[in-house]
Amino acid sequence: MKIAMIGTGYVGLVTGACLADIGHTIICVDSAVDKVSALEAGDIPIYEPGLSDVVERNVGAGRLSFTTDLVQAVADCSVIFLAVGTPPASDGRSDLSQVEAATKQIAKAADTSKLVVVKSTVPVGTCRRVGRILAKHGGGKDFSVASNPEFLREGAAIRDFMSPDRIVIGSSDDKTKHVMHDIYAPFAERGVELVSTTLETSELIKYSANAFLATKVAFINEMANLCDATGGDVSALSRGIGLDRRIGEAFLKPGPGYGGSCFPKDTLALTILAQEADCPTRIVESVVDSNSFHIRRLGRRIADFCAAAWCEDSRVPLVGRRIAMLGLAFKANTDDIRQAASTVLAPLLIKSGAEVVGYDPEAAQAAAAEIDFLETALTMDEALEGADAALVLTEWDDIAAINWEKKKKLLKHPVVIDLRNLYDPAKMEALGIDYMSLGRPKPH
Ligand SMILES: NC(=O)c1ccc[n+]([C@@H]2O[C@H](COP(=O)([O-])OP(=O)(O)OC[C@H]3O[C@@H](n4cnc5c(N)ncnc54)[C@H](O)[C@@H]3O)[C@@H](O)[C@H]2O)c1
Known part of the structure; x- marks a missing residue:
């Protein structure tokens, strides 16, 4: 045809x-x-x-x-x-x-x-x-x-x-x-x-599918936070619930919150059209709230974690600090930065006085055009060189495969904040790295 x-x-x-x-x-x-x-x-x-x-x-x-x-x-x-x-x-x-x-x-x-x-x-x-x-x-x-x-x-x-x-x-x-x-x-x-x-049902299927998947993401992020607060391990939790076929393992990995060109806009649009139909979708409204609360809370946690790792007791720990942001795209294997975590966290860190140097194999140019005062590096090493902390946002293969034993030497302070749970906490501790991930207990 x-x-x-x-x-x-x-x-x-x-x-x-x-x-x-x-x-x-x-x-x-x-x-x-x-x-x-x-x-x-x-x-x-x-x-x-x-x-x-x-x-x-x-x-x-x-x-x-x-x-x-x-x-x-x-x-x-x-x-x-x-x-x-x-x-x-x-x-x-x-x-x-x-x-x-x-x-x-x-x-x-x-x-x-x-x-x-x-x-x-x-x-x-x-x-x-x-x-x-x-x-x-x-x-x-x-x-x-x-x-x-x-x-x-x-x-x-x-x-x-x-x-x-x-x-x-x-x-x-x-x-x-x-x-x-x-x-x-x-x-x-x-x-x-x-x-x-019908036309109407087909249109609704798309929004329902995205809202349901976004709900899984927001849910596991809340569970990861609860694990952090109570000593649980979200990796085992995720497997423990995901193997239940009624639940399924997909979309149960904690992270910086859902982003991209679809979930944020489609969940929000769904809540608005539901309100206009006088039929509010309370669950989806909560998901939208939960997701934006999650990333803002992460901004505070990053600053607190860094302050503790740097033994910085000032109330403005990020002022003058250099943060290497590893991954700018909203997820791996794309150059799309629409509603990516980098677009929220980089401005937040920059506003708190930090200098943010981003690295991404495909999305650096788009991110530099979108995020005011973001510096970008051509290579990962260039971003890490002299940084006070590395902040991992995207699960690109080269970022997931970092050999921290080698790369930590580039950092001014061995501080790694991993919002994709890519590395083994025990190995990071053995390397003397102050390591923050999501919902995983510190090794004993
Ligand atoms: N990106 C995704 O992962 C994804 C997945 C599923 C559904 N969607 C949906 O698909 C739609 C397209 O998304 P996208 O990410 O491809 O958008 P996009 O912005 O990448 O592409 C849209 C294109 O349409 C072109 N365009 C706009 N008006 C035009 C016109 N009058 N004549 C010719 N070209 C015109 C623009 O120049 C642009 O290149 C959206 O509704 C989106 O929500 C996107």
């Missing part, structure tokens, strides 16, 4: 490349000229493992192309996917301006009937609204709308797209449903379940 993908960001590019890989012909459209020029020149504008191979293979096979010309792409295709951004507005709602603008453009560009598939994460009711915009601006042409939320995770996007747990399709008529089933037929043939439902 010939498909236009409007929006060639993390989701649009992966979806476009993977749909091409299963045999469709995809025209990826983006309004960002530099992004399209880079893609046309064979450069991938984001860091996503495995993506460049899939893009290269399908461009070579003539199934994948890039353009800024939305009008031509819409004219050439009967199915149009919308994968534009839905960032948080200042009031916490989803900002749907990209969805609305692109929908109007599609309506005006369409010459015949089109199916518009909403892949962006949108609040319940948006697909109907897209339908109304198409009807209003489409000059009597026949449009149908489907909802097809995306569940891929950055850093594992190709694997997630190609081997999904399920594919969710929302529609309001059988013809649309059948076209969607045709698009995803190669997955269904491999036994992937296509969950077909």
